[in-house]
Amino acid sequence: MTTPQNLLSNLAKPAQAFSKAEQKVADAILANPELTTRSSIARLAQAAAVSEPTVNRFCKRLGATGFPDFKLKLALSLASGARFINSAVAEDDTAPTFTPKIFNASIHALEKTRDSIDPKLIHHVIDEVVASKRIYFFGQGNSGPVAQDAEFKFFRFNTPVSAHQDPLMQRMLAAASKPGDLFIIISYTGRTIGLVETARLARDSLGTVISITAPASPLARASDLAITLDVGEDTDEYLPMTSRLAQLTLLDVIATGVTLRQGQAHRPHLARIKASLASTRFNSAEQDT
Amino acid sequence: MTTPQNLLSNLAKPAQAFSKAEQKVADAILANPELTTRSSIARLAQAAAVSEPTVNRFCKRLGATGFPDFKLKLALSLASGARFINSAVAEDDTAPTFTPKIFNASIHALEKTRDSIDPKLIHHVIDEVVASKRIYFFGQGNSGPVAQDAEFKFFRFNTPVSAHQDPLMQRMLAAASKPGDLFIIISYTGRTIGLVETARLARDSLGTVISITAPASPLARASDLAITLDVGEDTDEYLPMTSRLAQLTLLDVIATGVTLRQGQAHRPHLARIKASLASTRFNSAEQDT
DNA sequence: CTTATAAATGTATTTTTATTACATACTGTG
DNA sequence: CACAGTATGTAATAAAAATACATTTATAAG
Known part of the structure; x- marks a missing residue:
């Protein structure tokens, strides 16, 4: 299996030192990651209200070779349920939130074992x-x-x-x-x-x-x-x-x-x-x- | 989670009525699906020894809106371990082949339940x-x-x-x-x-x-x-x-x-x-x- | 075994998308 | 406030994908 890149959790991490414009890009992606995997660089740039090269630079900063590669990695980390994996069950979780978390933890364990x-x-x-x-x-x-x-x-x-x-x-x-x-x-x-x-x-x-x-x-x-x-x-x-x-x-x-x-x-x-x-x-x- | 498209198993299905050139494309993809997800249409066309529009048509026939969309779906079905899911354990499987199949079946069941x-x-x-x-x-x-x-x-x-x-x-x-x-x-x-x-x-x-x-x-x-x-x-x-x-x-x-x-x-x-x-x-x- | 017809494939072109080179605008520091 | 240095944007270029259309190939009827 492909190495899980887990881009998404990197994006959300507040520790990430993004510049102003890059933060806008991150926000725009986070707002609808699914859509982003199918967008062109122009569309995302517009959604984030930044220029296209900014988006491109953003992708490279995150380890991709370019925008298409970034989309691929994003799609992959989306597919692997990465949305939840790193987030442990928290005190304030309710049934709709902790149920997928636990299933994902189980799935992740099986993948790892496999x-x-x-x-x-x-x-x-x-x-x-x-x-x-x-x-x-x-x-x-x-x-x-x-x-x-x-x-x-x-x-x-x-x-x-x-x-x-x-x-x-x-x-x-x-x-x-x-x-x-x-x-x-x-x-x-x-x-x-x-x-x-x-x-x-x-x-x-x-x-x-x-x-x-x-x-x-x-x-x-x-x-x-x-x-x-x-x-x-x-x-x-x-x-x-x-x-x-x-x-x-x-x-x-x-x-x-x-x-x-x-x-x-x-x-x-x-x-x-x-x-x-x-x-x-x-x-x-x-x-x- | 995204609906598993399971393109890959469709590709391998012999029942698929592909034309000669399309079959070449399918074979080329199957030869290295990972690589395909990162290829350009030109590269794949060359690998399959067909023209670019043939590849494009091939993608559309399989339900994608175009080549980029096809790559995305392929990557997704690769990530979900689709390689094995639909293929039940067969008589001639050996440890290296049936082990991932069984794990994937389990993973799939948990995803479905989730x-x-x-x-x-x-x-x-x-x-x-x-x-x-x-x-x-x-x-x-x-x-x-x-x-x-x-x-x-x-x-x-x-x-x-x-x-x-x-x-x-x-x-x-x-x-x-x-x-x-x-x-x-x-x-x-x-x-x-x-x-x-x-x-x-x-x-x-x-x-x-x-x-x-x-x-x-x-x-x-x-x-x-x-x-x-x-x-x-x-x-x-x-x-x-x-x-x-x-x-x-x-x-x-x-x-x-x-x-x-x-x-x-x-x-x-x-x-x-x-x-x-x-x-x-x-x-x-x-x-x- | 032609020939008409449709299907399949390829060539050339256009359009879209991504990248690069470079210019401009910020930010902080001496 | 001037001068790095970084951040961002603009415009040009290159790459990639899709389209329109031409050619070939297969298929079936006569």
């Missing part, structure tokens, strides 16, 4: 999943539901799978592991003592450990493979959730990869699962709940 | 949450983990909250409800018989029911308030997951709204929760797990 994932690593993880005889998903606290979700996702494969949130259960299963057992451990911080110890136990007993966690964390070091997610997290106030979306999507990527690897083999199995759900629905059944 | 949410409805939902004395999150199957996640999220408020996935438990709690009890029921299809009955039971007993579900579904009709999500779902093959991301983010929006409404009041409570987690971490504690 651009930072190493496909080779994913490939290796899929290898491990396909090779495994038994899969355990472990998570505690907020990551517990993620593990559970993964269980549903991986249930369609023929490999036995289960999710566990209870630390004692996790520890027992890890200690009893044997080759062919795959432990996928999810932890945003990678610092939860219980999970790190569990990972070590599992490897000591010859199980394989894959973690989805923070870069350079104790858990990452204690794993055979670590998919590290560095989603710049929300403030102290608002509990982390964007990381969970990234984790969930990542697990979906892995599940999809496994599906593709298995090809046609697993499909009858899938059909059986669907059929078993039909009777729990008011007609026109779909696959989810 | 643009379809009615802030007034969110406002009402927040009213109900703030007014409630007890909150229950119900979900079955894939939505179970979402309910559980919500429990974590809402735990920081002083209102007692719990999540339940067991149908019998759900039914019992619903039947025993009283005014002040708020049931938030999550179901992608809105057709799970057990959940719809549970909703009715809860309302019969004077509890309040809010659902996060499909538009015009039995569950939506059985609820006091229904937040409907219509995330065009994945194919039959790949189980629905984008809907869950939308649900999760939506719950985050609601939780944020409640936080803002409560203002400073709940903060000591939050601090206490954080302190209680500190000892489970390897130094430098963060808030998630």
Whole structure:
């Protein structure tokens, strides 16, 4: 993806030392950025009540090579929802204002994750999943539901799978592991003592450990493979959730990869699962709940 | 946000009846779309080995008003990751190709949800949450983990909250409800018989029911308030997951709204929760797990 | 296999748009 | 208040895009 230039927030920044005429240009653009992306330099110059070269200089000052390039960058930063990204939710926000902010933060986190994932690593993880005889998903606290979700996702494969949130259960299963057992451990911080110890136990007993966690964390070091997610997290106030979306999507990527690897083999199995759900629905059944 | 034009996928579509020269233009653009957004019409014409008016006509045929407008739209569809959106994961995809596809599908789902949410409805939902004395999150199957996640999220408020996935438990709690009890029921299809009955039971007993579900579904009709999500779902093959991301983010929006409404009041409570987690971490504690 | 006709493409021109060079008007400082 | 130095505008030039129109190419009827 193109580097987000985020022109727009630069424009609005009061710290920017614009000259009088340039400020007029900035104001005119801010008044209707959408329109600006489709305007000619003459039109914008008129709207700002300045001369055309002033507009041109303004564009160059902001890092564009000229007016057309500026319009392009502006359009790009408009498209990426930059309008809200940098602005955290504030005390005086109301539903119409904070709703897009939160969605945009989530979108931004997914974009960031998408651009930072190493496909080779994913490939290796899929290898491990396909090779495994038994899969355990472990998570505690907020990551517990993620593990559970993964269980549903991986249930369609023929490999036995289960999710566990209870630390004692996790520890027992890890200690009893044997080759062919795959432990996928999810932890945003990678610092939860219980999970790190569990990972070590599992490897000591010859199980394989894959973690989805923070870069350079104790858990990452204690794993055979670590998919590290560095989603710049929300403030102290608002509990982390964007990381969970990234984790969930990542697990979906892995599940999809496994599906593709298995090809046609697993499909009858899938059909059986669907059929078993039909009777729990008011007609026109779909696959989810 | 701007309507995604998705020019790019139109370009690649083989169904498009392009003439010989126009096909050359399409190929030239597809060869390097990024570059095209910064090219002049002359440069592109040369790259495609056609005349300039041909390029211009090509642009108009694709719905642009001219070449500059075409470049703008192309840049926009490039930025929105349109490269992959319409292209479902295919049998011959490998990790480097399907990974961005899945992330983009998720991003797209969130964008769609963001643009379809009615802030007034969110406002009402927040009213109900703030007014409630007890909150229950119900979900079955894939939505179970979402309910559980919500429990974590809402735990920081002083209102007692719990999540339940067991149908019998759900039914019992619903039947025993009283005014002040708020049931938030999550179901992608809105057709799970057990959940719809549970909703009715809860309302019969004077509890309040809010659902996060499909538009015009039995569950939506059985609820006091229904937040409907219509995330065009994945194919039959790949189980629905984008809907869950939308649900999760939506719950985050609601939780944020409640936080803002409560203002400073709940903060000591939050601090206490954080302190209680500190000892489970390897130094430098963060808030998630 | 012509030939008429329409569609497609290209050439040359005009119009629009952007940039540059340069002149003028400000701003602040000694 | 004069003199840098910067900021802005004017006018000319260059670049880009769109148009009008000519030519070619394909298509179908005879």
